[in-house]
Amino acid sequence: MSFPASPEDTxxxxxxxxxxxxxxxxxxxxxxGLTMGFTLTYLTLLVLIPLAAVFLRSAGLxxxxxxxxxxARQAVHSYKVTFGVxxxxxxxxxxxxFIVAWALTRYRFYGRRLIDALVDLPFALPTAVAGIALTxxxxxxxxxGQFFHQPAEGVERSAFVTWVGQFLWPLGIKxxxxxxxxxxxxxxxxxxxxxxTLQPVLEDFDHEVEEAGASLGAGRLxxxxxxxxxxxxxxxxxxxxxxxxxxxGEYGSVIFISGNRPxxxxxxxxxxxxxxxxxxxxxxxxxxxxxxLASFLLLLIVNVLQRWAESIGQARN
Amino acid sequence: MSxxxxxxxxxxxxxxxxxxxxxxxxxxxxxxxxxxxxxxxxTVLRILAGLEFPDRNSGGVVEFHGDDVTNVPAGKRGxxxxxxxxxxxxxxxxxxxxxxxxxxxPRRERPSKEAIDARVKELLELVQLDGLGNRxxxxxxxxxxxxxxxxxxxxxxxxxxxxxxxxxxxxxKVRKDLRRWLRLFQEEIKITTIFVTHDQEEALxxxxxxxxxxxxxxxxxGPPQEVYDHPASPFVIEFLGNVNRFTSGVGGPSKAKATExxxxxxxxxxxxxIQLDESPHEYALRSKIQHIFSAGNYARVTLKRLGYEEPFExxxxxARLRELDLKVGATVSVVFRHVRLFADDRFLExxxxxxxxxxxxx
Numbered sequence: 001m002s003f004p005a006s007p008e009d010t011x012x013x014x015x016x017x018x019x020x021x022x023x024x025x026x027x028x029x030x031x032x033g034l035t036m037g038f039t040l041t042y043l044t045l046l047v048l049i050p051l052a053a054v055f056l057r058s059a060g061l062x063x064x065x066x067x068x069x070x071x072a073r074q075a076v077h078s079y080k081v082t083f084g085v086x087x088x089x090x091x092x093x094x095x096x097x098f099i100v101a102w103a104l105t106r107y108r109f110y111g112r113r114l115i116d117a118l119v120d121l122p123f124a125l126p127t128a129v130a131g132i133a134l135t136x137x138x139x140x141x142x143x144x145g146q147f148f149h150q151p152a153e154g155v156e157r158s159a160f161v162t163w164v165g166q167f168l169w170p171l172g173i174k175x176x177x178x179x180x181x182x183x184x185x186x187x188x189x190x191x192x193x194x195x196x197t198l199q200p201v202l203e204d205f206d207h208e209v210e211e212a213g214a215s216l217g218a219g220r221l222x223x224x225x226x227x228x229x230x231x232x233x234x235x236x237x238x239x240x241x242x243x244x245x246x247x248x249g250e251y252g253s254v255i256f257i258s259g260n261r262p263x264x265x266x267x268x269x270x271x272x273x274x275x276x277x278x279x280x281x282x283x284x285x286x287x288x289x290x291x292x293l294a295s296f297l298l299l300l301i302v303n304v305l306q307r308w309a310e311s312i313g314q315a316r317n
Numbered sequence: 318m319s320x321x322x323x324x325x326x327x328x329x330x331x332x333x334x335x336x337x338x339x340x341x342x343x344x345x346x347x348x349x350x351x352x353x354x355x356x357x358x359x360t361v362l363r364i365l366a367g368l369e370f371p372d373r374n375s376g377g378v379v380e381f382h383g384d385d386v387t388n389v390p391a392g393k394r395g396x397x398x399x400x401x402x403x404x405x406x407x408x409x410x411x412x413x414x415x416x417x418x419x420x421x422x423p424r425r426e427r428p429s430k431e432a433i434d435a436r437v438k439e440l441l442e443l444v445q446l447d448g449l450g451n452r453x454x455x456x457x458x459x460x461x462x463x464x465x466x467x468x469x470x471x472x473x474x475x476x477x478x479x480x481x482x483x484x485x486x487x488x489x490k491v492r493k494d495l496r497r498w499l500r501l502f503q504e505e506i507k508i509t510t511i512f513v514t515h516d517q518e519e520a521l522x523x524x525x526x527x528x529x530x531x532x533x534x535x536x537x538x539g540p541p542q543e544v545y546d547h548p549a550s551p552f553v554i555e556f557l558g559n560v561n562r563f564t565s566g567v568g569g570p571s572k573a574k575a576t577e578x579x580x581x582x583x584x585x586x587x588x589x590x591i592q593l594d595e596s597p598h599e600y601a602l603r604s605k606i607q608h609i610f611s612a613g614n615y616a617r618v619t620l621k622r623l624g625y626e627e628p629f630e631x632x633x634x635x636a637r638l639r640e641l642d643l644k645v646g647a648t649v650s651v652v653f654r655h656v657r658l659f660a661d662d663r664f665l666e667x668x669x670x671x672x673x674x675x676x677x678x679x
Binding site: 206208209211212213214215216217218219222226227230231 | 366367368390391392393394396397398400401402404405406407408417418421422469470472473
């Protein structure tokens with residue numbers, strides 16, 4: 001077998017290669033360079049540079065002072081409050097937000113749209129307004145707070161409040177100016193994240209799968225627990241991590257309802273603000289660095305968990 | 318187990334999905350519910366499965382083996398249901414999917430773990446998926462998923478198997494194989510089976526009996542050969558395969574009366590014969606060839622009668638095509654071997670005599 005040595009030998013004119021300046025674009029979907037460049041620039045300007053500045057600023061302290069600043073008793077206690085209560089609030093939202101999303105997507109009832117719109121309110125409301133409103137409600141004399149707090153000497157409560165109070169007062173729960181208050185505020189602001197994450201997933205949920213479970217003889221609870229919940233876990237985790245992240249960073253609503261007592265109800269963002277007010281920028285940024293790293297780590301863990309949950313069946317294709 | 322359902326009515330809002338439907342399926346039969354989309358066939362299947370219930374106070378009854386199961390919930394009917402899109406549990410392995418029904422049984426009826434494993438193994442072999450028990454549904458092909466759905470549906474030994482468009486989502490080749498396989502499978506386990514399809518070829522090839530539905534009602538019931546040869550209405554004849562439809566100017570004097578009103582004459586393309594010579598008998602139609610398409614064993618010839626605009630088709634063998642040496646533009650004589658005549662949707666059984674006249678047989 002012999003091959004023609006050159007195009008001329010074949011008698012055919014070779015197709016001239018298309019000459020273009022620069023490299024030939026072999027991508028079918030255009031715009032990668034442009035959008036990726038934009039993404040990097042945008043993220044650098046808005047996220048990376050400010051965050052780097054936080055690290056730089058705290059680096060001015062020197063290792064020893066940095067360590068002292070971040071391990072101060074007040075700071076350490078505030079981490080516990082912020083991360084602990086945020087996790088609890090996000091967990092609460094994961095459960096109750098799921099129920100809200102479930103009701104909104106699976107049933108058609110009068111006023112559904114109104115409730116649907118209400119869910120977004122914690123998004124839109126200035127957090128300070130939320131804080132003031134919650135404080136007014138849950139404080140000792142507030143509409144809800146009065147059910148939990150024994151009235152001061154000489155203050156009269158209505159018969160109904162007194163009746164309910166006989167059960168709740170002895171429990172000694174403080175609904176404002178306490179960790180409970182922080183928990184209430186953080187739950188409030190985190191709710192939409194879970195609901196809005198789950199809603200589209202529930203809308204798309206294949207009813208045939210449920211029917212399959214039912215026709216195979218499984219009861220409703222079994223179908224719910226073994227068919228529906230497992231396929232929603234990735235989205236529930238997403239909602240949880242969003243609500244959690246939001247709660248960690250929350251400042252406005254918490255400072256009104258928490259009482260802000262150091263070593264008790266002080267949240268980390270407040271510790272930072274206080275340091276700033278003392279013009280102690282390095283200390284403020286040092287604590288901020290801890291928050292940043294801890295948040296990043298936690299979100300990373302949730303992300304990995306979520307990937308893992310997704311990989312069970314769903315994302316393998 | 319035999320199935321009987323009668324007086325089924327179902328409305329969704331203002332939409333009437335079923336209007337007085339009754340069907341009967343003897344034990345061990347393979348029956349197909351055939352109809353265009355929206356004809357109500359899936360609703361019938363879902364009512365039989367207990368996934369949907371007949372309208373209240375409409376008198377609809379579902380009986381399995383003579384027992385009224387109208388109000389028995391889906392899980393207690395002993396029905397295996399295969400969904401159109403399989404509805405497999407994505408987060409469970411194939412084995413877990415198949416054993417779901419067994420594991421969901423109340424404790425005292427539940428087989429031991431070993432018995433469940435053995436049953437899963439047996440089912441995997443039955444549906445020819447040995448060794449794939451640990452895969453997830455997303456790791457399987459469409460045909461394999463379909464068979465997992467089937468294995469899952471029959472794991473608890475249901476008395477009835479219901480399949481909703483079982484081959485709808487598969488490509489043509491897999492579809493054909495799986496169709497044949499299902500037929501053998503059904504013969505092997507002898508389970509009363511009903512499947513829904515909109516594909517007439519599938520229904521005619523697979524089923525012992527075909528129930529044709531249209532507009533929320535049953536149009537005709539019968540064995541495949543019979544519904545094909547003796548369609549009861551214009552809808553059925555049009556739905557079951559290609560057919561030529563003539564509303565004027567065909568046939569001889571004996572059926573002129575019928576075509577004067579809203580008479581419609583149907584001829585299947587394979588009942589159209591093309592002849593070259595000048596009219597062999599007086600009622601042959603002089604027609605001009607518009608187009609010839611030939612692939613495989615048969616050739617499709619599109620013709621137009623002289624003086625008429627509507628085209629019609631003839632299906633002749635390739636050999637016959639060569640023999641006649643047909644060319645586009647040529648004028649030929651056309652004779653019908655077998656026709657069906659309807660007047661105002663009422664059937665008038667008609668046939669063609671030797672001399673080409675149409676005669677009423679009824």
